[in-house]
Amino acid sequence: MSDHELRVALLGCGNVGSEVARLLTEQASDLAARIGTSVRLAGVAVRRPNRHRTIPAELLTTDAAALVESDVDLVVEVIGGIEPARTLLLAALRSGKSVVTANKALLAEHAGELFAAADATGADLYFEAAVAGAIPLLRPLRESLAGDRINSVLGIVNGTTNFILSAMDETGSGYAEALEEASRLGYAEADPTADVDGYDAASKAAILASLAFHTRVTAADVHREGISAVTAADVAAARALGRTIKLLAICERVADPDGSESVAVRVHPAMIPRGHPLAAVGGAFNAVFVEADAAGQLMFYGQGAGGAPTASAVLGDLVAVARNRLVGGRGPGESAYAALPVRPISRASTRYHLSLDVADRPGVLASVAAVFAEHDVSIAAVRQEGRSGDASLVIVTHSAPDAALRSTVDKIAGLPAVREVVSVMRVEGEDL
Structure with a gap:
């Protein structure tokens, strides 16, 4: 690296990339003071240069690979997705260039490969912006x-789904x-598939x-x-029980x-x-809730997405990487020494809230309770409301393995008196 300048290649110039470019330009003097050397945007790789009129034309290029191979010190990637981001970042790391990325999908799939490339050349790999903006x-x-x-680690890590569930809770509206x-x-x-089907949150949970x-x-x-199966009735049921529904990323160390x-590690809606x-x-x-032995309970809260908030995290990483390069140091690499096995969902234990439509006649509750007992799933609370020959039966369980609950639900659905298993919702964050 030059004694007087850090040259930065920016891959992608959408909402986040354009904010990164703006902050690099507008805060150039402050960044130089914080780092100890000046920072210059050396090039911006985009697909359609004519759409980026706020970026000087001489900085724009459609050849991202050539930009990565040029005389730059640091590569910032905000393209997203797996390819071409993976190939470009591996090329950067293998040539000794440090990388700052906001790409949660790439890290959730190929972090090991990226860290290995970084370790081989002593380059930095930073990715604060990949989770929670x-x-x-x-x-x-x-x-x-x-x-x-x-x-x-228990958290709400997707703003789109949290907005939807919050709106359903506040207004009583349906999912659509x-x-x-x-x-x-x-x-x-x-x-919205990546958000509402949980793919975005799952990538973040893996990280x-x-x-x-x-x-x-x-x-x-x-x-x-x-969250697409969450109904207004589910939200109302949660409210009646003093609960609310959130899409949670849950990461637990289990004995x-x-x-x-x-x-x-799981992502699902829960009361x-x-x-x-x-x-x-x-x-x-x-927001993310962390529990540690010595630190106890910690909570991190704020803007989890958006161009400016995410760019703030990118710039923070850029400053850290630049300082490391200036002194010849390096940030932390991958720490995977524990290599703990990942427990399948079938063995994950939690509590459940079930809503059933049943015939309103004697013995129905007893027949349903017998199925729970048969599968060793303990019932914590029951509420039954009759209406014109039908009844709504709500059951809340004690903690039980997912496999046992699924077997219970499958058998209950086949009972003659059960018209429909309306919903099955996990219950988190409380103990009985």
Whole structure:
């Protein structure tokens, strides 16, 4: 690196990339003072140069590979997706260029490969912006809590789904109406699948679990359920029980019966008590609740997405990488020494809220309760309301393995008196 200048290549110039370019330009003098050397944007790789009129034309290029191979010190990637981002970042790291990325999907699939390339050349790989936007979260897990033992990470890490569920809770609207409102306000993409089906949150959960438990966890290891099946009736039922519904990323260190440990990582909607710290997180905000042995309970809250908040995290990483390069040092690499096995969802235990439509006649509750007993699932509470020959039966269980609950539900659905299993919802954040 030059004694007087850090040359930065920017890959992608959408909402986040354009904010990164703006901040690099507008805060150039402050960044130089904080780093100890000046920073210059050397080039911006885009697909359609004519759409980026705020960027000087001489900086724009459609040849991202050539920009990465040029005389730059640091590559910032905000393209998203797996390819061409993976190929470009591997090329950068293998040539000794440090990388800052906001690409959660890439990290959730190929973090091991990227870290290996970084280790081979001593380059830095930073990715604070990949989870929870501007919220300082990954660096505390990676550095501040490196001397502690983290037991669980529980969080709301997708702003789109949190906006939808918050709207359903506040207005009583259905899922479709809340999604339409999220789209109108710009919180949901034209194709919201990655958000509402839980793919985005699952990628983030994989990254969080990898850092928290020093174990390589990929998106494929994460059990994933989205929010499209959540109904206004589910939200009303939660409210009646003093709960609210959130899409949660849950990462837990679990002790096995033989004394060994494993990791459970899942993303799904769940009812949580209204007194839980995450229950008050509304709109498109994110929040993550961390429990560690020595530090105890910590909560991180703030803007989880958006161009400016995410660019703030990117710039923070850029400053850290630049300082490392200036002094010839290096930030933390991958820590996967624990290599804990990932527990399948069938063995994950939690509580459940079930809503059934049943015939309103004697013996129905007894027949349903017998199925729960047969599968060793303990019932904590029951509420039954009759209406014109039909009845609504709501059951809340004690903690039970997912496999046992699924077997219970399958058998209950086949009972003659059960018209429909209306919903099955997990209950988190409370103990009986």
